[in-house]
């Protein structure tokens with residue numbers, strides 16, 4: 102077994118998970134009792150599949166903008182470098198069910214979107230690298246498997 106790493110996900114055996122899933126990574130409590138809940142939203146099976154960058158980039162913009170309409174306390178939702186999922190952090194909301202509901206509503210927003218928000222050189226760092234159709238494909242696939250989101254590991 103490898104040594105214990107600082108990063109929680111480096112201690113996760115990526116060969117044992119079964120994507121898609123939504124996993125609570127950890128809870129960070131501040132000195133005043135505020136709590137940050139961090140989730141691993143895994144869209145793709147690690148080392149078997151990944152999201153292509155243009156669609157991943159567009160779904161990032163769409164989720165970041167829209168998830169804030171569905172749940173309070175969003176800190177951030179950002180892609181993993183391995184292109185298999187996103188990290189989602191939320192303040193003072195312990196409800197896993199509410200997190201799942203917000204993710205589902207946000208992915209439904211992706212399906213009905215007419216454009217990618219902030220997809221221009223003023224508001225984005227690589228505005229040419231987008232695909233709304235790619236984002237919709239990712240959202241469609243994730244939503245089709247929503248009954249599996251609560252199960253992180255293969256049986």
Ligand SMILES: [Zn+2]
Nearest residue numbers: 158225226227
């Ligand atoms: Zn961008």
